[in-house]
Amino acid sequence: MKRREFLFGTAGSLLLALAGCARRKWSAEDTRFAVLEDVAGRSDIDVCIIGSGPAGSALAIDLLNAGKRVVILESGSAFLDTVGTARAQKLDAYETIGLDYPLADTRVRAVGGTTAVWTGRAPRMLPADFEPHPLTPPENPWPFGYEELKPYYRRAEQTLHVVGGPSRGERAPREEELPGTPLIDIAEMRALAKRAGLTVDFPPFAHAPDPARSEPVRFARDVIPALSRHRNLALVSGATVVGFDIGPFGRAVAAHVKTYSGIQHEVRARSFVIACGAVESARLLLRARTAAFPRGLGNRSGALGRFFMEHPYRQFKAPVPGIPPFSRWQVGRTYEYCAPLRAEGSGGIALALYGRPKAPEEITIKLGIEMRPDPDNRIALSDRVTDGFGDVGAALHLRFTDQDARLWERGEGIVRSLFARLGSGTILPEGDMGWQHHHLGGARTGLDPAHSVVDPGLRVHGTENLYVAGSAVFVTGALPNPTLTIVALAHRLGDRLRGTD
Numbered sequence: 001m002k003r004r005e006f007l008f009g010t011a012g013s014l015l016l017a018l019a020g021c022a023r024r025k026w027s028a029e030d031t032r033f034a035v036l037e038d039v040a041g042r043s044d045i046d047v048c049i050i051g052s053g054p055a056g057s058a059l060a061i062d063l064l065n066a067g068k069r070v071v072i073l074e075s076g077s078a079f080l081d082t083v084g085t086a087r088a089q090k091l092d093a094y095e096t097i098g099l100d101y102p103l104a105d106t107r108v109r110a111v112g113g114t115t116a117v118w119t120g121r122a123p124r125m126l127p128a129d130f131e132p133h134p135l136t137p138p139e140n141p142w143p144f145g146y147e148e149l150k151p152y153y154r155r156a157e158q159t160l161h162v163v164g165g166p167s168r169g170e171r172a173p174r175e176e177e178l179p180g181t182p183l184i185d186i187a188e189m190r191a192l193a194k195r196a197g198l199t200v201d202f203p204p205f206a207h208a209p210d211p212a213r214s215e216p217v218r219f220a221r222d223v224i225p226a227l228s229r230h231r232n233l234a235l236v237s238g239a240t241v242v243g244f245d246i247g248p249f250g251r252a253v254a255a256h257v258k259t260y261s262g263i264q265h266e267v268r269a270r271s272f273v274i275a276c277g278a279v280e281s282a283r284l285l286l287r288a289r290t291a292a293f294p295r296g297l298g299n300r301s302g303a304l305g306r307f308f309m310e311h312p313y314r315q316f317k318a319p320v321p322g323i324p325p326f327s328r329w330q331v332g333r334t335y336e337y338c339a340p341l342r343a344e345g346s347g348g349i350a351l352a353l354y355g356r357p358k359a360p361e362e363i364t365i366k367l368g369i370e371m372r373p374d375p376d377n378r379i380a381l382s383d384r385v386t387d388g389f390g391d392v393g394a395a396l397h398l399r400f401t402d403q404d405a406r407l408w409e410r411g412e413g414i415v416r417s418l419f420a421r422l423g424s425g426t427i428l429p430e431g432d433m434g435w436q437h438h439h440l441g442g443a444r445t446g447l448d449p450a451h452s453v454v455d456p457g458l459r460v461h462g463t464e465n466l467y468v469a470g471s472a473v474f475v476t477g478a479l480p481n482p483t484l485t486i487v488a489l490a491h492r493l494g495d496r497l498r499g500t501d
């Protein structure tokens with residue numbers, strides 16, 4: 001069995017990102033931070049949110065708008081604090097078992113979370129993704145559907161500044177079109193895809209609020225500075241939650257929080273929301289064992305950490321005789337094979353066609369598959385790696401099931417048939433298999449505590465006031481990029497916690 005450690009792995013790439021952002025005059029100096037000791041002495045906090053990525057920040061916006069007193073405890077540092085950032089990365093302690101997966105390079109421990117490096121694609125999931133299909137676990141289907149999330153998708157698109165205008169291909173139904181236009185004009189790619197019988201779109205894009213910046217919204221720069229100055233919010237950086245006091249009837253009373261120097265404090269609140277990304281949310285719940293929850297919070301089912309999914313892809317390139325060179329880089333994406341493949345009894349696939357100006361008469365097709373939720377794909381506590389505090393790290397067990405392997409083959413057959421329609425002969429795999437860096441599952445939602453970790457309202461089973469926000473709660477992985485759905489779920493949770501749902 002292949003094992004790899006990625007201790008402190010993001011430090012290099014994150015520091016590079018920092019350097020890049022500094023060059024682009026990234027300024028987060030307007031962010032106001034609170035002091036952990038002050039927050040620890042308070043007894044008036046309504047909601048304590050753990051993690052300041054899009055899930056935690058979107059939730060905070062709603063709660064503050066409803067007049068709640070909110071604390072965000074964020075393990076990472078302010079984005080330009082290179083010393084703090086280096087110390088924060090020492091808390092990312094991972095090993096992967098099975099497939100070679102670069103876990104530490106696929107998330108960021110910093111104020112604003114992984115939006116520091118994300119690429120901003122923000123499509124909705126399709127209604128059929130929530131309905132029972134061949135990959136849906138029969139014992140634990142999604143407990144809510146697209147219609148339930150629809151108003152929250154609209155809000156999430158506003159929170160993430162999503163632009164894109166009308167799309168033409170397979171897409172979720174919506175009341176009004178997205179504002180703006182696609183980030184890239186893909187007219188040439190649309191024409192080419194049409195020859196292969198496909199309708200493609202450039203995905204909706206979460207644009208930085210400043211229209212002059214052609215890049216995604218980054219929470220540390222675009223959202224958190226204003227949020228942090230709200231009089232009812234205390235944002236604490238360098239504050240890592242390592243456990244909870246759980247009182248009678250599963251009531252979370254306090255979060256145990258460590259500073260980088262290892263000093264521990266307790267923060268008390270009426271409710272707690274874990275918004276640490278799928279891997280760290282599962283790790284925290286697993287670590288937070290109590291006498292009543294000896295296998296971890298919400299883990300009476302044994303489902304905690306299990307059913308982890310990603311969005312893997314492979315690329316194929318081939319000459320396409322007779323096409324004029326593209327005027328610029330263009331990509332068009334389609335989900336139109338999902339429904340027919342699910343009708344055949346498998347998961348869906350996503351296809352993206354790439355054309356480049358410097359590669360005339362050649363295109364690349366990227367094939368993404370929908371992984372089956374598999375109990376053996378899981379986040380567990382490692383018996384080998386410990387983090388900068390000496391606390392137990394996470395072990396990710398990841399493999400492809402036979403069903404995944406069959407879908408790879410079926411998808412490759414579809415790619416070959418598309419190239420054939422375009423008149424291409426020689427088709428070459430391009431590079432190794434890749435991952436989109438989407439962490440899904442590990443604390444799935446469901447009606448039945450025997451098969452899930454959080455209830456349909458995202459409350460951890462067996463607790464009274466502890467919730468999970470983020471893609472850990474996904475039941476199936478679907479194919480669209482997850483962050484818009486993460487933010488929609490956070491807004492839905494916001495309505496529940498402020499009592500308006």
Ligand SMILES: Cc1cc2nc3c(=O)[nH]c(=O)nc-3n(C[C@H](O)[C@H](O)[C@H](O)COP(=O)(O)OP(=O)(O)OC[C@H]3O[C@@H](n4cnc5c(N)ncnc54)[C@H](O)[C@@H]3O)c2cc1C
Nearest residue numbers: 051053054055075109113114119120121241276277481483
């Ligand atoms: C290179 C890259 C490109 C991507 N591109 C896209 C894309 O185009 N579209 C898309 O939808 N998704 C994309 N993603 C994924 C996207 O970034 C995530 O889905 C999204 O950031 C998840 O939001 P979150 O708030 O749940 O978690 P995160 O953004 O990871 O935030 C979690 C926060 O919790 C903090 N935290 C963790 N543990 C603790 C703890 N114990 N105590 C306190 N705080 C803690 C972390 O420091 C972090 O700030 C990409 C990811 C990568 C790496």
